Amino acid sequence: MTTQTNVKPGGGWADLGAGDAIPSLTLPPISRTTLALFAGGSGDHNPIHIDLDVAKAAGMPDVFAHGMLSMAWLGRMLTDWAPQSALRGFSTRFVAITQVHETITCTGTVVETLERGGERLVRLDVQTANDRGEVKLAGEALVALP
């Protein structure tokens, strides 16, 4: 589900400025099935994400989401907004653990536009947060302007 809080009223690339938000992406609540599917689809079979016995033995209260699942969702938000061929860099810090049953929203905000290597780029702050606004991933993306 994508909310259309678009970059600017009627705005296009040329009008991008600091503080503009790109369309956010809110995901369905994370289930254990979500994690099992992502373990299979991503090839990350670390049992701490899918096996409650292993998670508890490691001192965690429950299994928890792969950080790369949330980063993939951030990637979806970015490629929903701009073609992937425009993506130059994408990084994140995993700030807090994303728990089962949380509802995660991805957001992106323009920080600046800049020139690099003969291209005009936009630097976005990107993050994921749960429905209480607790930030889970915080990072940035560099996207080339057409």
Next chain:
Amino acid sequence: MIDRKYIGREMAPLTVDVERGQLLFFAKATGQTDPIYIDEAAARAAGYRALPAPPTFLFSLDLKRPDPFALYDEMGVDLNRVLHGEQAFRYGAPICAGDVITLRSKIVDIYDKKGGALEFIVTDCSATNQNGEDVGGMTRSAVVRT
């Protein structure tokens, strides 16, 4: 304390196929709805030779090693105490279904914080395709709770 001798350690190059089936499974597992990542015709219409790999998929290709967590064992690190700290991607030529990608990974840093309570293992990976083209790379920081 992880032995700092592992800084500079290069993993054996890994050559892997980009499988269409795995791209579709990854798309399903991440709730992807953009037809470019699901529908061959839409991918071609967007200028790709086949289904493109999404922005974080290089991480999944790296997990196709026979035992992706073997180095933790060798370093004496308990996988259950490892968390993902940071992840960054840089981009080159697109990665598409049918490609054969070679990944070259190296441990570029190991350091600790909080008086050794947390240790960080930083790995950099560069990737090329079957034509020798640079398809980008990634840097991962793993956090070990000691």
